[in-house]
Amino acid sequence: MNHIPSVNLKDFISNDPVKKQQFVDQIGKAYEEIGFVALKGHFLDDQLVDNLYNEIKNFFELPLETKHKYEIEGIGGQRGYVSFGKESAKGKKEGDLKEFWHFGQYVDDNPALAEEYPDNVEVKELPEFNKVGKEAYQMLEKTAKYVLRALALYLDLEETYFDNYIHNGNSILRPIHYPPITQEPKDAVRAAAHGDINLITLLMGAQGKGLQVQNHKGEWIDAIAEPDELMINVGDMLSRHTNNKLKSTIHRVVNPPKESWGTSRYSIPFFMHPVSEMKLDVLDNCISETNPKQFEDITAGEFLNERLRELGLIK
Structure with a gap:
């Protein structure tokens, strides 16, 4: 496959069983073949998208000493600010050419989970920053819920199979700033080739060139979304749970041409x-003679900690 297929979530949530099934078939096939889709019909409206971009630009333009106030020690970068070059891809020594922020889950009905997750970090200089971040987080989480419902049907599971696992899940919204490049990078790129850790990733901001996806032939193809689309890919947790039936595809963000540095x-x-207690054990109906069980049993929490250590974010 040499392009990223486009699907429309409105087909799935319509009351038309034919359109719903077509969406299930299209997204399932795309995730088997390339691991990425471009999704229209999500729950983010244009005003919320504009507000979010304005707020994150305002944050990243703050003085460095102000941003550093929000870099919280001892939580593996799970909330707040993570400074430039701190994260590297698995197996890479060079830090990626980016800085970022983390919004986490807003738990309102489970005191034990509220205790388990680090608190979200309030940016005092920007009164709208956290409000807009929370609203975007919840609209993306809602979109993801329906994508996973479609995938549950594709996998011959009950439609709401994932619902209880993702309610109050340990999801992260990560606004990233790739600053202007001021000198020839030594082996560093904006984001080195990697697979994502989680179930699925919903990406805003893939409208220009930069994001590239590796297809099954090992070729790098550009992944460019339309203005009204999110790019959505399978992560390693879902790939593992489905015995690699749904593919977690390696992707990267390359440096722009020199004239755009x-x-x-x-x-x-x-x-x-x-x-974290969700079992990622391989689903029985994804095991066959031609595709025997490929992964050991593990929980989502154990897998996440293993990967955060590999990324150098926790010791």
Whole structure:
């Protein structure tokens, strides 16, 4: 496959069983073949998208010493600010050319989980920042819920199979700033080739060139969304749970051509995680003679901690 298929979530949530089934078939096939889709019909409206971009640009333009106030020690970068070059891809020594922020889950009905997750960090200089971040988080989470419902049907599971695992899940909204490049990077790129850790990722900000996806032949193809589309990909947790039936595809963000080095890039992924006790054991109906069980049993929490150590975010 040499392009990213486009699907419309409105087909799935319509009352038309034919359109709903077509959406299930299209998204399932795309995730088997390339691991990415471009999704229209999501729950983010244009005004919310504009507000979010304005707020994150305002944040990243704050003085460095102000931003550093929001870099919280001891939580593996799970909330607040993570400074430039701190994160590297698995197996890479060079830090990625980016800085970012993390919004996490807003738990309102489970005191034990509220205790388990770090608190969200309030930015005192920007009165709208946290309000807009929370609203975007919840609209992306709602979109992700319906995508996972479609995938549950594709996998011959009950439609709401994932619902309880993702309610109050350990999901992260990560506004990223790739600053202008001021000198020839030594082996560093904006985001080195990697697979995502989580169930699925919903990406805002893939409208220009930069994001590339590796297809099954090992070729890098550009993943460019239309203005009204989110780019959504399978993460390693879902790939593992489905015995690699649904593919977690390696992707990267390449440096722009030299004439565009002076420009910033912003992108905003939403990493949909389940609650930490979800078992990622391979689903029985994804095991066959031709596709024997490929992964050991593990919980989502154990898998996340393993990967955060590999990324250098926790010791």
